[in-house]
Amino acid sequence: MGDHQSRESQSRTRRGPSDGTDPKPVAPGFLEATNRRQKVRAAGLDPNHWYPVEHDGAIAKGQVVEVVFWRESVAVFRDDEGRLHAVENRCAHRQLKLSKGMVQKDKLVCAYHGWQFNGCGELAAVPHETFGKKAPACKLETYPLRVRYGLVWLFFGDASRADATPMPEIPELEGPKAWECVPVDFVWNAHHSMIIDNVSDFTHEFLHRKYKPFTDARLTRLETVGDAVHVEYDTKVGGGKISGLFVDRARIDTNSMKLCYEYPYQWSNTDEKIKHWCFVLPIDERTTRTFFLFYFDSFVVPFTRVKIPRRMMRPFLRLSNRLLVQPLLSEDGVAVEAEQEGYEAHWDAPVAEMNPAVNAFQALTVRKWDEHLARERSRREEKERARLLRKQRLEQADADARAADAAVGGE
Numbered sequence: 001m002g003d004h005q006s007r008e009s010q011s012r013t014r015r016g017p018s019d020g021t022d023p024k025p026v027a028p029g030f031l032e033a034t035n036r037r038q039k040v041r042a043a044g045l046d047p048n049h050w051y052p053v054e055h056d057g058a059i060a061k062g063q064v065v066e067v068v069f070w071r072e073s074v075a076v077f078r079d080d081e082g083r084l085h086a087v088e089n090r091c092a093h094r095q096l097k098l099s100k101g102m103v104q105k106d107k108l109v110c111a112y113h114g115w116q117f118n119g120c121g122e123l124a125a126v127p128h129e130t131f132g133k134k135a136p137a138c139k140l141e142t143y144p145l146r147v148r149y150g151l152v153w154l155f156f157g158d159a160s161r162a163d164a165t166p167m168p169e170i171p172e173l174e175g176p177k178a179w180e181c182v183p184v185d186f187v188w189n190a191h192h193s194m195i196i197d198n199v200s201d202f203t204h205e206f207l208h209r210k211y212k213p214f215t216d217a218r219l220t221r222l223e224t225v226g227d228a229v230h231v232e233y234d235t236k237v238g239g240g241k242i243s244g245l246f247v248d249r250a251r252i253d254t255n256s257m258k259l260c261y262e263y264p265y266q267w268s269n270t271d272e273k274i275k276h277w278c279f280v281l282p283i284d285e286r287t288t289r290t291f292f293l294f295y296f297d298s299f300v301v302p303f304t305r306v307k308i309p310r311r312m313m314r315p316f317l318r319l320s321n322r323l324l325v326q327p328l329l330s331e332d333g334v335a336v337e338a339e340q341e342g343y344e345a346h347w348d349a350p351v352a353e354m355n356p357a358v359n360a361f362q363a364l365t366v367r368k369w370d371e372h373l374a375r376e377r378s379r380r381e382e383k384e385r386a387r388l389l390r391k392q393r394l395e396q397a398d399a400d401a402r403a404a405d406a407a408v409g410g411e
C-alpha cells in the first residue's frame, strides 16, 4: 500500500520539467469537474454497501491485515478462536497503525507501548507504568463484518444500515450443491470506474486478441433500471484457443451474454451456466483492488464432450485461473493502468466515447456519488443544527439563572 500512496502523492504534486515552464494542473476533484468523465474519475463509491476486503483464507488465526477503503484504513484481525474483527487502524495512544502490531489471544496489540484493544475497539489493557492514573476511556470505530463466498466483507458506511443493506446474492455458490468457485483478485493502479467501464464494455476485444473471451460483440440491450445498468451482447463467448477447449458448447448457448453494473457490483451471465461477479474495493482515486468470482455449471475435459465432475472442479478452476483467467485479466489490468496514466496527463482532452453503455455506467456512478455527498452534507448540517440548538439552550439557561440571581439580589 505504501507504494501506492507514495505514487498517489507524486501524482498529486506533479511538477513540470524544471525548465521554468508552469506545471500542468492536476485532474479536477469531483466538485470542480466540468464534464461527466472528469466527475466519474474523481467519484468515490457509496460506503453504505458491503465491500469485499480480503480472501477469508488469507487471514490466519493470530494475524492482522490492513485494508483500505477510499483512504480509510482498517485493521482486520482474527483472534485465537478464529473470530474476525475490524477496527479503525490507529492506536488511540499515538496513532500508530494497529496493523503494524500483533494479535494476542483476542486482543489487537499496538507495536509501540503494547496497549491492547479488544474486538469492540475498547482499550482493554495498558502493560506499562500508569503513574497512578486510570487508563483513558478510548474507543476505536468498529466495522460490521461478514464472511461469504470465501471473502471477508466490511460495511464502511453508517453501521446502523449494515443489516438492512443487501449483499450480492449468489445462490449457485451456497448450499449443498454449490458450484465451485476460486476467487481471484488484483490491485490495479486505476480508478474503480475505469474497471467498471472495462468489464462491461465489449468494444475492447482487440486487447484480448490472444485469448478471445468474446468476439464480434454487438450491443443488443442497454437499459438503466434504478441503480442497475443492464447490457446484453450478441457475441461469441469463449472462442479462444484455451477457453474454447473447456467451454461445454453442447450444453451452453455461447452466442450471447448478459452483463449488469448493479451498483457497486458487476456481473455477467452466459446462458445461466457461465457466470461471474466482479467486486471493486476503491482504495483511493488511483488504486483499486478487484475481486473476480467466476463460476461454471459445467466444463468439459479438453478435446472431449465429457463433463468435468464436480469434485474435480476445484483443482481444475485453480488451473484455469492460472492458465486463462489471470493472464486474460492481466491484459485488462495493463490497459486500465495505462488509461489512468493517460487520464492524469490528458484529463482535459475532449471526450471521445462511442459506446453508450460506458456513458450509462459513468452516469450511474456519478449520480450515486452525488447522492452520497448530498446525504453527508445534510447529516453534517443536521449535526450542526443540533449543536447550535444545544448551545442556545445552555445560553438561555445561563441567562435565566443570571436573571434569577439578579432578582434575588435586588429584593
Ligand code: FES
Residues within 6 Å of the ligand: 091, 092, 093, 094, 095, 096, 110, 111, 112, 113, 114, 115
Ligand atoms: S502508540 Fe500504541 S501503545 Fe503507544
Ligand SMILES: [Fe+2]
Residues within 6 Å of the ligand: 198, 199, 204, 208, 332
Ligand atoms: Fe477485458
